[in-house]
Amino acid sequence: MNSPTPENLDSLDGVDSAYLGALLAQQRISIRGARTHNLKNVDLDIPRNKLVVITGLSGSGKSSLAFDTLYAEGQRRYVESLSAYARQFLQLMDKPDVDVIEGLSPAISIEQKATSHNPRSTVGTVTEIHDYLRLLYARAGTPYCPDHHLPLQAQTVSQMVDATLAIADEPRLMILAPVAREKKGEFLELFAEMQAQGYVRFRVDGETYEYNDLPKLKKTEKHDIDVVIDRLRARPDMQQRLAESFEA
Numbered sequence: 651m652n653s654p655t656p657e658n659l660d661s662l663d664g665v666d667s668a669y670l671g672a673l674l675a676q677q678r679i680s681i682r683g684a685r686t687h688n689l690k691n692v693d694l695d696i697p698r699n700k701l702v703v704i705t706g707l708s709g710s711g712k713s714s715l716a717f718d719t720l721y722a723e724g725q726r727r728y729v730e731s732l733s734a735y736a737r738q739f740l741q742l743m744d745k746p747d748v749d750v751i752e753g754l755s756p757a758i759s760i761e762q763k764a765t766s767h768n769p770r771s772t773v774g775t776v777t778e779i780h781d782y783l784r785l786l787y788a789r790a791g792t793p794y795c796p797d798h799h800l801p802l803q804a805q806t807v808s809q810m811v812d813a814t815l816a817i818a819d820e821p822r823l824m825i826l827a828p829v830a831r832e833k834k835g836e837f838l839e840l841f842a843e844m845q846a847q848g849y850v851r852f853r854v855d856g857e858t859y860e861y862n863d864l865p866k867l868k869k870t871e872k873h874d875i876d877v878v879i880d881r882l883r884a885r886p887d888m889q890q891r892l893a894e895s896f897e898a
Contacts, residue, residue, distance in 0.1 A: 683749030724757030830875040851878035
């Protein structure tokens with residue numbers, strides 16, 4: 651169900667265009683004339699993107715409003731938007747007894763008797779949409795650098811080489827690979843493993859050391875550690891070496 655836009659509000663018969671315009675501007679869920687089960691013609695506005703709690707005595711209509719009206723209509727509209735092939739595998743819920751519900755998104759409902767007792771459970775894990783959300787953000791989202799607030803994108807090695815040579819202001823470059831960020835420990839095994847792989851220089855908390863000159867780190871303090879992959883001059887004839895460093 652498509653929500654009306656401010657441009658076509660006047661074309662809606664029997665609907666208060668001023669009311670709908672205010673509704674769209676304020677971003678809320680608006681319920682008018684809810685009569686599901688024991689609800690008595692309830693009119694209600696619920697702010698979107700907020701934590702809202704419905705309280706009341708037993709039998710006052712809390713479940714009728716939350717589950718049998720809001721959730722039922724949100725789920726029904728979502729299922730109706732799917733293809734006929736997809737709908738045959740889903741159960742279409744009955745339309746609740748309500749005059750108007752606007753501003754409603756696809757809904758998720760979790761029963762009070764949910765079987766999960768893990769204190770770390772979230773709405774995403776209980777409803778099994780957590781992995782789908784991760785996939786959505788990974789495939790459709792745009793990652794940004796947390797330090798420079800610039801969009802990140804995948805690059806080939808040749809693109810990385812060209813970009814590095816184009817922006818290099820210093821005659822010498824140091825290629826680093828981060829292996830620890832804000833982590834506690836002495837990292838003796840990490841240094842030994844990297845040294846066995848042929849890496850002999852490290853940057854520890856902003857200072858560069860040879861393997862034999864590494865300071866003894868306090869295991870109760872957090873450290874930033876980078877492996878020095880290579881040190882080279884930024885010249886066009888160093889493209890091959892720079893590419894090998896990126897691939898390391």
